[in-house]
C-alpha cells in the first residue's frame with residue numbers, strides 16, 4: 326500500500342527541488358495513487374491545444390504538470406513556515422493534522 330499523503334488539495338506548499346525550487350503555491354489537485362500533486366504555478370509545461378468551438382484560437386497553452394508529493398513541503402497556515410506534519414486526535418475522535426513547529430492545528 327502506498328504511504329498516505331499528508332498534504333492535500335488547498336494546502337500551501339513550497340517546492341524543495343527541481344527547477345521550481347523555492348516556489349510557493351497552492352495544491353490544486355492531488356493523486357494519492359501516484360503520490361503526486363499539482364501545484365499552482367509550479368512545473369508549468371507547454372501544451373499544444375487544438376482549436377475548439379469555444380476557443381477558436383489553438384496554439385500553446387501553459388498548464389501545471391504533477392510533481393512528486395515528496396518534493397514539496399507544507400507551509401503552516403499559522404506560523405507561515407515550511408513544516409512537518411504530525412497528527413493529533415481530538416476528544417471527539419477526529420484526527421487532525423498539526424504543525425510540528427508551532428503545534429497549531431492545520432485542519433480547521
Ligand SMILES: [Zn+2]
Nearest residue numbers: 401404424427
Ligand atoms: Zn506552524
